[in-house]
Amino acid sequence: MRQPPSNTIALExxxxxxxxxxIYMAVLWLVTIGLIVCSLVWEISWWFPGVLFIISGLGTYLSVYLFPVLRWKRWRYEVFEQEIYIQHGILIVSRTLIxxxxxxxxxxxxGPILKKYKLASVTISTAATTHEIPALLEEDxxxxxxxISALARVDEDDV
Known part of the structure; x- marks a missing residue:
């Protein structure tokens, strides 16, 4: 079995x-708080807002504190002369050769958030799909x- 790629993305x-x-969780929390307020005003059952409150709390913990660290640990890439090797995933690790x-x-x-931390993502397009290597330092x-552009150039004699 092939060794995992060695290059990591930026820690930022x-x-x-x-x-x-x-940002995404703020929207969920606004809906949750709105339902809690509605249940207080109209004396509606507490079970639905209560369940949504628990889901919002768990979702916030997972998406804000746990998943970004796990995602960063799993993201790897490597560029060879003939192919690009990408590995990513949290629970299911996907390894792609392009x-x-x-x-x-x-x-x-x-985007604006990546720009704040001087990061950029590289997208690699093939005929079938687009692959992304996220959050690298701008220079990298x-x-x-x-x-990749230089390695992907093909002379007409090679075709």
Missing amino acids: AIKAWKITAW PMIRVQHVDTKQ ASELRDR
């Missing part, structure tokens, strides 16, 4: 993922994009 990815999770000959184009992208993402 954990902070960026935690902020993103807080042949260089199948790479159509490579992009970097950066640019170098990786250029390296």
